[in-house]
Amino acid sequence: MNFTGAHILSINQFQRQDVDRVFAVADQMEPYALRKRVTRVLEGAILGNMFFEASTRTRVSFGSAFNLLGGEVRETAGFENSALVKGESLQDTARVLSGFSDVICMRHPQEGSVADFASASRVPVLNGGDGANEHPTQALLDLYTIRQEIAARGQTIDGLKIAMIGDLRHGRTVHSLSKLLSLYNNVQVILISPEELTLPEAIVEQMRSAGVQVTISHELTNSIVDVDIVYSTRIQEERFSTKEEADLYRGKFRLNQAIYTEFCQPNTVIMHPLPRDSRADANELDSDLDNNPNLAIFRQADNGVLVRMALFALVLDVADKVDEFSYDVRWYNSRQV
C-alpha cells in the first residue's frame, strides 16, 4: 500500500508488509510517546477529530497522537451536528470538513459511513470505528501489542497460539484481529465463546483458507492451557436470546488469578480491548489480575498512541522527518521515574 495521502478504512487494505511498515514507524514513535523527546514535525497541521459517536478513550488517543507530532486538533464529540439531521449527505459534510483540516479521523455509528465520507474527502480519512463494521486502528494496536509482548521471550507472530474469549459473534475487535492474523504463518487460534456467540463462519473460513489452525470451544479453562495470548472480550447480557441461555454461561468466561495460575502457562499474556467491566457479575477480566505482570491491557491502550502516531506520520508522509524537528522534553516526566 502507498500510505501517502491514503484513507485508512479497513484492515483488508493491509498486506503483511504494510503492517510491518506501520509497526516500524510505531517503534520509532516511542521516545515521543514516552515524553523523552518532543517533535514539532506537524506544527501547523490540523486533525479533524470527528466523533459522531461518543468514545472518550479512542477520541483522546487519536487527538493526543496528533498533538505528540506537533499538530492541532479540532473536534466534535457526539451528535451535535444538526446538519446531518437536517438532511445533509455525508459526502457534503466531507467536502466541507475536509476544507478545514489536513487529515480526518472519524467515528460514526453507521456501518460503511466512514468509507462513504472518505469518498468525498479531500484529505486522508482514518476510520475510528463505523458501527459493527471496522475499527482498524484497534486491530493494529492489538497485533502490535502481541508482537511486543512475545518479542521479549524471543517469539514472533509467526507461530503464535492465541485464545480469543467472549462474544466472538458481535465483537468488531476480534473480527478485525482475526483478519490480520491470517497474514502470518503457523498461527493457531482457539475460539472460546457460548454457542450463541461463535465467530461468524465466514471469518473462520477466511482464517482456515489462509492456513490458520482454528479450534472452536465453548469452555474456558481447558482451552487456555498452552497459549501465548489470552484475548478476552465482553459478553453483553442482552446478546443472549433467553435469560436461561445467559445464566448457563454466567461467569463461565471470566478469567481471574486463580484460574490463570491453575490453567495458564506462567507467562501467558492477557489482553482486552477495554473498557473492562469491573462489576462483580461481569464475564470479563477480574481485577485481581491487576498485579499480574502479564496483564497487558494498559500497555495495549498505550500502544494505541504509537500506532495512531505511525498512521498519521505515514499518510502525511513525515515519518522520515519526525526526528529532524525534535528536542528533549523540558518538564518532569513521571513515566520515567
Added chain:
Amino acid sequence: MNFTGAHILSINQFQRQDVDRVFAVADQMEPYALRKRVTRVLEGAILGNMFFEASTRTRVSFGSAFNLLGGEVRETAGFENSALVKGESLQDTARVLSGFSDVICMRHPQEGSVADFASASRVPVLNGGDGANEHPTQALLDLYTIRQEIAARGQTIDGLKIAMIGDLRHGRTVHSLSKLLSLYNNVQVILISPEELTLPEAIVEQMRSAGVQVTISHELTNSIVDVDIVYSTRIQEERFSTKEEADLYRGKFRLNQAIYTEFCQPNTVIMHPLPRDSRADANELDSDLDNNPNLAIFRQADNGVLVRMALFALVLDVADKVDEFSYDVRWYNSRQV
C-alpha cells in the same frame, strides 16, 4: 472602521472600504489555508470559541482559521454552561471568559446576545450567529466567493446580477448579503420565493434606496435567465401556514442540472450557505449538480476559513506580520495534487 481591537457584530459596521480591506487580507491568507505555508504569528494566543448553540461547521471553521494563524482554541459546544442557567448574566459570563482568551467567537440562539456579551468583554468578540439576527462572517464569505467566482471572467461586484431563491423571509444569510450588496454600484437582485416567504420590505427598501435594482418573483425558471449568480437557500416546510401552501410550492424552487442547462447562462455560478438538504423532496440544490464546475458551494465553505483568518488578523492587528513568521509546509498536502 478601525479593525484593531474591534468587535465584529453586524454587517452594518462595514463600509465598502472595510469589505475591501477584509478581502485583501483574506487573499493574503490563501497560501496558509491551502497548506503551502505555515504561519506562527499568533503562537501563544487563545481563541475562546464559545458556541452556546451547536454548529459543527461554523465552529470548526473559526477554530481552524485560528489554528492556521498559529493560535490555540478553547471552546464550548452546546448549552453545557449551567452558569447561564443558574441566572448568570451574559455580561458576567463575558467578564470572566474574556479573561481566559485573546479574542472570542460566540454563537448564541438569542438575538442581540452577542452584542450584549461584547459590551462587557475585555477582548474583541466576533459574532458567529445570534439567532435570527446576524451572522456577519457568512455574509462576508458569500460576497468574497461572488467576487472570486466572477473575477475569473473579468467581472466585479459592481454590475452584478444575482438571483436569490428560497425562504427570503427568515433567511438570516440573505438579509445580511442584501445589506452588503447595497454597498456596490449597478447591482441587480432578483428575489425568488413563495409569496409567504418574501424578503422583508425594510430590506428591499434599503437596497432600493442604495440604488440596487430589485425584482420580485414567485417563479424560478424564467427568473434565473441571464444572472451571474444563483444563490439558493433552504425552505423549511414548517414555515408555511398551511399544508396546501407548502404543496403549492413543493419542488418549485429546486434547482437541478436539467433546469440549469435549459434556463441558465452556461457560466452562471451556483451558491448555497449550506447545509444542503439532499433528500429527494427537498426544495434546494439537486446533487446532480455536483459535477457542474459552476457549483461553488464547497468553495464558499473553504472561503469561510480565509475570511475568518482575515478578521482574526485584523482585530488582533497582525495582518502585516503573518508572512514574517511563516515557513513551508512539511507534510503531504492532498489539496495540491
Added chain:
Amino acid sequence: MNFTGAHILSINQFQRQDVDRVFAVADQMEPYALRKRVTRVLEGAILGNMFFEASTRTRVSFGSAFNLLGGEVRETAGFENSALVKGESLQDTARVLSGFSDVICMRHPQEGSVADFASASRVPVLNGGDGANEHPTQALLDLYTIRQEIAARGQTIDGLKIAMIGDLRHGRTVHSLSKLLSLYNNVQVILISPEELTLPEAIVEQMRSAGVQVTISHELTNSIVDVDIVYSTRIQEERFSTKEEADLYRGKFRLNQAIYTEFCQPNTVIMHPLPRDSRADANELDSDLDNNPNLAIFRQADNGVLVRMALFALVLDVADKVDEFSYDVRWYNSRQV
C-alpha cells in the same frame, strides 16, 4: 510539600510555605496571563482536561492556563464517557487516560472520585472539583485574591478580618477557604448565614483550634462593619426545608451598593466564587455594585488562571524555565490599553 510529580487533591495537603510557593510562582506568571509575554516552556506537553461534570468556566480556566504555558489540551466535557457507564472502574479509566497526557485535571460529581482516579494515574492529577468534597484551586485563587487586594493597602493575610456570607453549610468553596485561613495568624472570621445553613461544626472547631477568632451571625448588615473582605456565596432556595424558612431569609443576605455604603468600610473588598445569580430575587451580589472599584469578583476569576498556571508549572517542575523560553507578544492586546 514536594510539588514535582504530586497530585493536588485537597487543600489539606498545603502548609503555609506551600501556599507561599504557589503564590510566588503565580506572581511570576503575570506577564504571560496579561499577554505581555508568550512562553513555550510546555510546548509538546498535553493536559488531559477531564470534566465529567459540566463547568465551562473552570474547564476553560484550566485549559487556558495550560495553553499559556505552551501546552496542548485534550478534553472531555460532560458525561459522554460511556465507558464509566459500562462498568469501567475509575482506576481503569485513570490507567488508560494517564497514558495520553502529561498531567490531568479532573472534575467529577462524586466525592472522593478524583483521589480514587489519582491513585491509579501515572501522571499528576489536579482536582478540579469532586462533588461537595474539594475544589482546591478555587480556595487557592480566593486566598491569592485576598492577599493581592489587601496588599495594595499594606496589609497581609495575618491579621485579616473576613465575613463569609450565604450557604456556609453546603458551600465547598467556603469550607476550603476556611481551612486555608487556619494557616495564618490573628485571622478573624465572621460567619453570616441563615440558621439552617451554618458552617459545619467540625470546620468551625478546626479554625478555632488553629487560633482563628470565629463569630457566628444570622444577620448581614451589622456583621459586615469593619471587615477587610466580604465573601458572598449563593443560597439555593431548595436548601431550606420549608418555603417559610426560605421566605424568612429572602433578600436578607443580598449585598447591594446602598448597604455597602451604609455599613461597610470604604475599602472593603467584595468577593464571590461566581457564577453570580443576577436575577432580581437572588440572595447574592446586586449588579449595582459593578462600578464599585472594590468589587474583586472578576479579578478573582482572572487570578484563577495565574494560580492554575503556577500549579502546572510546579507539578511539572518548570517554574524556573518559564522565562527562559519566552518572547514578547506579537498581537494587539486589548488588556493593556
